[in-house]
Amino acid sequence: MSDETKRTAGPAIYAVDPWVPGKPRVRHQLLSDDERALLAKIASIVRFNKGEHIYRDGDAADAVFNIISGVVITYHALAAGEHVTSFLYQGDLFGLSEEGHYSNAARAATSVVAYKIPLPALRRILDNNADLDVDLIVKLCEDLRGAQRHALLLAQKRAATKLAMFLELQEHLQLARGEPSLEIFLPMDRSSIAAYLGLTLAALSRAFRTLVSKQIISSRNRHHIKILDRNVLNRLADARSNET
Amino acid sequence: MSDETKRTAGPAIYAVDPWVPGKPRVRHQLLSDDERALLAKIASIVRFNKGEHIYRDGDAADAVFNIISGVVITYHALAAGEHVTSFLYQGDLFGLSEEGHYSNAARAATSVVAYKIPLPALRRILDNNADLDVDLIVKLCEDLRGAQRHALLLAQKRAATKLAMFLELQEHLQLARGEPSLEIFLPMDRSSIAAYLGLTLAALSRAFRTLVSKQIISSRNRHHIKILDRNVLNRLADARSNET
DNA sequence: CGTTGATTTGACCCTAATCAACTTAGGTGG
DNA sequence: CCACCTAAGTTGATTAGGGTCAAATCAACG
Numbered sequence: 001m002s003d004e005t006k007r008t009a010g011p012a013i014y015a016v017d018p019w020v021p022g023k024p025r026v027r028h029q030l031l032s033d034d035e036r037a038l039l040a041k042i043a044s045i046v047r048f049n050k051g052e053h054i055y056r057d058g059d060a061a062d063a064v065f066n067i068i069s070g071v072v073i074t075y076h077a078l079a080a081g082e083h084v085t086s087f088l089y090q091g092d093l094f095g096l097s098e099e100g101h102y103s104n105a106a107r108a109a110t111s112v113v114a115y116k117i118p119l120p121a122l123r124r125i126l127d128n129n130a131d132l133d134v135d136l137i138v139k140l141c142e143d144l145r146g147a148q149r150h151a152l153l154l155a156q157k158r159a160a161t162k163l164a165m166f167l168e169l170q171e172h173l174q175l176a177r178g179e180p181s182l183e184i185f186l187p188m189d190r191s192s193i194a195a196y197l198g199l200t201l202a203a204l205s206r207a208f209r210t211l212v213s214k215q216i217i218s219s220r221n222r223h224h225i226k227i228l229d230r231n232v233l234n235r236l237a238d239a240r241s242n243e244t
Numbered sequence: 245m246s247d248e249t250k251r252t253a254g255p256a257i258y259a260v261d262p263w264v265p266g267k268p269r270v271r272h273q274l275l276s277d278d279e280r281a282l283l284a285k286i287a288s289i290v291r292f293n294k295g296e297h298i299y300r301d302g303d304a305a306d307a308v309f310n311i312i313s314g315v316v317i318t319y320h321a322l323a324a325g326e327h328v329t330s331f332l333y334q335g336d337l338f339g340l341s342e343e344g345h346y347s348n349a350a351r352a353a354t355s356v357v358a359y360k361i362p363l364p365a366l367r368r369i370l371d372n373n374a375d376l377d378v379d380l381i382v383k384l385c386e387d388l389r390g391a392q393r394h395a396l397l398l399a400q401k402r403a404a405t406k407l408a409m410f411l412e413l414q415e416h417l418q419l420a421r422g423e424p425s426l427e428i429f430l431p432m433d434r435s436s437i438a439a440y441l442g443l444t445l446a447a448l449s450r451a452f453r454t455l456v457s458k459q460i461i462s463s464r465n466r467h468h469i470k471i472l473d474r475n476v477l478n479r480l481a482d483a484r485s486n487e488t
Numbered sequence: 489c490g491t492t493g494a495t496t497t498g499a500c501c502c503t504a505a506t507c508a509a510c511t512t513a514g515g516t517g518g
Numbered sequence: 519c520c521a522c523c524t525a526a527g528t529t530g531a532t533t534a535g536g537g538t539c540a541a542a543t544c545a546a547c548g
Binding site for chain 2 (some may be wrong): 076083085098103130133134136137140141143144145147148150151152154155156157198
């Protein structure tokens with residue numbers, strides 16, 4: 001991954017093959033160097049501080065974003081709290097809109113650097129590059145699978161199961177990004193994870209404690225988790241067996 | 245809708261504009277008459293009895309399906325039960341696969357008549373019709389929104405809230421299909437609804453009873469629901485206010 | 489080194505899961 | 519058309535797990 005990134009500058013969209021638990025796969029760059037150069041010309045680089053909003057639900061959508069570094073959270077604001085729909089990492093594309101308005105909000109979970117690609121210019125390029133259509137389809141398929149996996153996670157009844165699935169997902173993504181994976185790095189804070197898992201902060205905290213006390217995981221600190229017993233974690237996450 | 249259907253035979257793919265609660269919208273046909281005729285040539289018509297499998301998770305994917313009539317359930321089989329991902333109606337397209345294998349299972353919830361479109365032929369047509377690419381993108385966007393809405397539903401903590409959201413969704417879809425909507429028709433059985441909502445059968449049953457006893461809905465029979473108090477139902481479903 | 493927000497923990501309550509008995513709705517065969 | 523059978527759904531009793539609220543820690547930052 002880093003090779004490719006270094007050779008060419010400009011927006012990068014990566015696709016990871018769909019995740020079948022247990023099969024580590026590598027992600028590949030969707031855009032050709034030419035395409036990236038083309039996009040780079042119309043893109044500007046923007047920065048956001050941790051916690052800063054990139055856009056809010058309902059804002060007029062004038063651009064899409066492509067993450068260079070940092071982590072972005074997309075979410076819906078509800079009176080009952082937030083519903084986090086995804087965590088986005090380097091290479092992820094976000095901000096696709098509907099009828100000119102963003103349909104969710106996006107916020108920087110860490111400090112973020114991203115390409116900002118104005119919509120009109122993007123549209124012009126898309127019209128002239130049939131190949132990018134295919135890329136868009138691949139990207140949408142990936143998002144769709146992500147959303148379905150999220151739904152599967154949310155359908156789980158036990159907090160520990162949700163957390164186990166989440167940890168395995170994060171580890172998988174980390175691996176696919178080519179990062180070292182001796183331990184799982186969770187850049188986002190607890191409340192965002194809770195909002196992603198459909199749990200309260202307290203329930204999530206207890207779920208962590210449960211896994212730690214059963215020696216299934218250990219945590220160096222709040223953002224660094226190590227898997228001690230992969231078998232048990234797997235059994236918890238796989239929704240195929242039950243155990244306390 | 246029925247006009248269009250009558251005028252031209254052949255596969256029909258409808259797209260409903262994204263659902264913003266409260267705004268009823270109509271869906272429109274994505275395919276031109278020419279496209280439908282083209283697809284009709286390579287499609288065959290297949291029938292399934294209620295409960296029959298259309299394909300199973302992991303089966304070699306050789307075709308996609310387009311529903312002419314009836315209701316299809318897509319789901320994942322888990323040891324802990326089934327996870328229902330969607331209910332599909334007339335005009336819906338399903339069976340898009342990944343690497344030549346279906347990634348979920350599909351089963352007829354009622355007796356079903358559908359077009360079966362062989363994959364190789366479809367691919368040939370797609371290659372020659374750039375327009376269909378766009379249709380595919382629209383379709384994927386819709387599926388994506390559906391999955392995200394499902395996730396939002398599953399993230400709700402109270403059973404009555406989930407049921408309220410489900411009922412409003414069904415009513416909306418029914419309206420969009422142009423069917424009479426004095427009452428909501430739920431063709432699928434309770435266990436499928438429960439599996440879609442991430443509830444047990446018992447919990448779902450109780451949620452129904454709660455809404456009925458509070459005069460929020462009434463049911464002529466297990467498949468026909470009428471909304472009595474739309475305001476309260478809305479407040480329950482909107483995840484913006486809380487009440488018992 | 490103190491202040492503030494983030495996280496953990498505890499006590500208690502409430503809802504949904506469980507398990508099981510019971511009822512209903514559909515089909516079947518006479 | 520009816521009695522019977524079975525699968526589907528409902529209801530009850532009980533329990534476990536997560537929500538809620540509040541107090542206690544912890545950690546980052548100035």
